[in-house]
């Protein structure tokens with residue numbers, strides 16, 4: 207079973223009904239799917255790959271010399287050499303990351319990085335907003351409902367951030383994950399993953415499934431806030447990145463999330479009476495999430511229900 211690959215160009219033609227059905231199944235059954243023919247020019251995607259690769263080259267030495275997971279793995283391997291049984295590193299990830307937001311400083315090298323990534327972020331934001339429209343239609347919500355909720359009725363801009371990650375070759379992928387299993391905290395996530403090096407897996411029915419690299423596809427998934435707004439219909443899906451011995455996996459994740467001060471609430475009726483998700487301020491959720499990201503999400507929702515009753 208492979209996660210769905212959907213031709214997004216068919217949404218606006220005579221295959222709209224089938225495409226909407228495929229998107230509905232992607233959201234509902236997997237929480238993850240891949241879009242091809244998104245309308246984002248291949249030429250731009252090629253430039254994005256190049257500037258991100260060039261940027262990593264400038265960071266590579268720093269990763270090797272001072273990344274905490276690299277240090278911890280070296281220690282574990284040394285201990286193994288002394289006869290101790292190797293223990294998996296449970297609190298670190300084998301990744302090099304940095305984030306891009308409009309209001310924060312950006313890498314100035316390579317010189318084409320900023321301009322290229324600004325253009326890319328604009329395209330991805332448009333795609334995110336189009337997908338929110340699809341989701342609203344599928345959930346029977348008023349047009350613009352999700353963006354309105356994410357902006358607290360227009361008081362703030364929704365949060366929009368981009369995380370540039372590399373998962374460099376790891377000598378012992380049995381002892382450390384690229385990124386430990388988690389669900390995403392926010393709204394909609396649009397991931398431009400490596401064309402060749404795999405490692406992303408999603409959990410469905412107790413089994414991990416590979417998200418197969420597809421050239422210039424954008425992987426879509428939904429976070430905890432969409433689970434709340436859809437009252438459990440679109441569940442946020444557990445996913446993880448396996449470290450790999452060979453190959454340096456690049457991925458660029460764009461997060462379209464609520465503003466910190468936005469109130470998030472179920473927007474559709476629960477399928478079971480009394481099974482509603484709580485309402486809360488997104489920033490309060492994030493305070494809990496950052497401490498418990500790699501744990502089950504249900505206690506996080508329960509914590510919000512309790513906070514709200516006080």
Ligand SMILES: O=C(O)CCC(=O)C(=O)O
Pocket residue numbers: 369371385390397399406445447457458459
């Ligand atoms: O790097 C990836 O492919 C996924 C990243 C991810 O899951 C995350 O940043 O939450």
